[in-house]
Amino acid sequence: MKKIVKKYGKFLTKTSEQYKEASAKNRVSCKRGCHECCTVGFFDITLLDALHLRDTLKDVPAAIRKKVVGRANAQLDILEKKGAFSRKDPLLKSLKAIDSISRRSAKMRCPALDDNGACLIYNQRPHICRIFGPTIRGKRRAVHLEGCGYFRRDIPEADFPILSNYGDEEVLLKAMFTKAGKKRKREVDTIIPAALTLDLEKFI
Numbered sequence: 001m002k003k004i005v006k007k008y009g010k011f012l013t014k015t016s017e018q019y020k021e022a023s024a025k026n027r028v029s030c031k032r033g034c035h036e037c038c039t040v041g042f043f044d045i046t047l048l049d050a051l052h053l054r055d056t057l058k059d060v061p062a063a064i065r066k067k068v069v070g071r072a073n074a075q076l077d078i079l080e081k082k083g084a085f086s087r088k089d090p091l092l093k094s095l096k097a098i099d100s101i102s103r104r105s106a107k108m109r110c111p112a113l114d115d116n117g118a119c120l121i122y123n124q125r126p127h128i129c130r131i132f133g134p135t136i137r138g139k140r141r142a143v144h145l146e147g148c149g150y151f152r153r154d155i156p157e158a159d160f161p162i163l164s165n166y167g168d169e170e171v172l173l174k175a176m177f178t179k180a181g182k183k184r185k186r187e188v189d190t191i192i193p194a195a196l197t198l199d200l201e202k203f204i
């Protein structure tokens with residue numbers, strides 16, 4: 001599994017580089033100081049994002065790591081108390097489950113967001129955190145990734161090949177399930193606080 005997680009790390013680095021180039025070419029960037037998308041509850045991340053985050057967390061300075069993991073645990077305590085999440089069953093197995101946790105955590109900030117709006121796990125951050133921003137459009141203006149409403153300009157798929165990016169991600173996800181001995185490669189996700197605090201490999 002380590003090898004697959006390492007490959008995923010390379011995929012994330014390549015994604016960030018491609019996305020940076022596409023953003024510069026199309027002159028799109030987040031509003032200075034905006035971190036709204038990190039403050040409106042938990043979105044779903046893949047299990048590969050979770051394994052990668054957990055594996056590379058050791059590269060984050062110990063004091064910061066402790067703070068982020070502490071916040072994540074406190075948030076999970078609150079969510080468990082509300083019956084919105086369970087550490088014993090931390091996978092999101094349907095769109096309904098994803099919508100539910102997103103709604104019930106809507107007032108929570110990402111535990112990795114610092115008081116100045118910076119991401120404390122920038123190099124470890126999940127896939128979606130690297131590509132969320134402007135809408136990415138394919139041929140005939142088809143929406144391939146719905147972006148944030150603050151952007152006036154889109155990124156054309158010709159500059160950031162989102163579908164082939166998803167395809168590469170899918171190959172690695174399948175490899176992860178195969179390695180875990182799972183024949184049925186169903187889509188299952190989780191949330192950032194769970195990825196920061198739990199060993200999710202045993203839940204695959």
Ligand code: SF4
Binds near residue numbers: 192
């Ligand atoms: S991991 Fe970083 S970029 Fe992603 S939601 Fe959290 S603070 Fe924002």
